[in-house]
Amino acid sequence: MAMLASFWILLVLMNVSMGDGQSVQMDTVKSGFVGSTVELRCLFINSKPPVKISQVTWQKFYNGTKQNVAIANPALGVSVLEAFKERVSFKYPAVRQSALEDTTIVFSSLRLSDEAAYICEYTTFPAGNRENMVNLTVYARPVTQMTLTSPTIVAHHHRTKVATCLSANGKPPSEIKWETQLDGESTLQESRNANGTVTVHSDYMVVPSRKTHGQKLTCIVTYRTERITDSVVLNVLYEPEVKIKGFDGNWFLNRQSVKLTCDADANPPVTLYQWKLLNGSLPRNVEIRNNTLLFKDPVTHELGGTYVCDATNSVGTRSGLVEVNVTEKPMPRGPPGNILGILGVVAVAGLIAGVVVTVCMVYRRGQKSRTETDNDQTDLPPTHKPSPPPHKKKAGDIKGGLTSDDIQVVHLGKEDEMQKLSLQPTYYDMAQSESTAFTDKQNPGGRFTELPDPADRVTFQLPDSQQHCPQLRPPSAYPPVTFLPQHPYPQPHTNTPMYTFQPNAAPPTPRNPFPYHNEHSV
Known part of the structure; x- marks a missing residue:
């Protein structure tokens, strides 16, 4: 406990000493350009009670040595050393009257040699010396x-x-x-x-x-x-670059007002143009106007040849040439370039439009096909869902050689006649109906039940047996499919119908049922 009390007393004494001590405040760094003016601040913070300031000394510290710059003494006044006398002064005149708390100095007309560290030192009584330092950097604008x-x-x-x-x-x-x-x-x-x-x-x-x-x-x-x-x-000087213009490849006989122009790019400009015709002399009806060769008369075969233009400036002379051919008749001209450009743009636009239309049509057809497929795959209620089609077998796989030609549709129509009809697909009547000839169950959905399973045994019985051949109803607008074979019994080929209907005839004697194997086809 005694040690803790001693620590707190020491800490309080240190704070009092630090709060009441003397200090010198200065900037850490200062800078200026050659020829400019800069201030080096130095401010003394006195203690309470204050100590007596005996002298303030500014020193230049460079390469490990110190050099006095300026001194302020309450009794002797202010003095500036000769090397800085014209450029260094104390900022405040009160320094001369023993007010030494602020001894800022002003550097004018900075030189590169002024770059160094500067120390501001206060001599006090009885506390001793207090000092601080600032680094001065001098820049030179290029x-x-x-x-x-x-x-x-x-x-x-x-x-x-x-x-x-x-x-x-x-x-x-x-x-x-x-x-x-x-x-x-x-x-x-x-x-x-x-x-x-x-x-x-x-x-x-x-x-x-x-x-x-x-x-x-x-x-x-x-x-x-x-x-x-x-x-x-x-500014680059170069020889002429020569091109001859005017010949369009369609100089025909008796064409009027043709000319050739010598176009030269040069620096400095061309000062002299000279025309000549290779392997000959210029035609007599030619007039030379500066860089242009004018043909006054209509075109004749004499105008054909190689024309040369020499262009000269202060750098040198360069030449250009053109081969002129004369035809008997005018050459057919194609459409102007601007028309070709317009036609090209129209063709490209039409091609793009065709591609867009084709893509849209294909997309719509795909959408329609997917919609129809989705509609077909919509799950109906159990009473409206069509039965899956039976598995078709090959004709060679059916026992007894029974084929689709052996299956016929039988209708009860006119008297003494039975009519053969081609095989019809199963009809699903969505209306309410009674039980049909193919099921003994009521059909509330108004459609026929699923086709018999191929595994079931199919038998044939004459109409006199109600147990095996249910009473047939008159044919409807859409006749049902029968599973009776075309020729259940082998008979010789005759034109007499298989069965005849006699209203007053006695019923025939019953026959044994004709068994079939467990396979049939629709």
């Missing part, structure tokens, strides 16, 4: 310049220096970049000066040609946060 190697550059086929960008005497060094559409390359060189500044030198090299003429070249110098740009436009 001089930027961009120049062309030559005001005019003659085109040739090797790479050459066309422009130079210079950032001289900068501190810190600058960064140089080029911005252009030219396909060239740049070089970069740095050199450090004796005063600590750096000069950056960059050259731009390109192959001068007709394409480089008139191109813009920009030098971008980045210095700290500043961005300096300068631009030039290349």
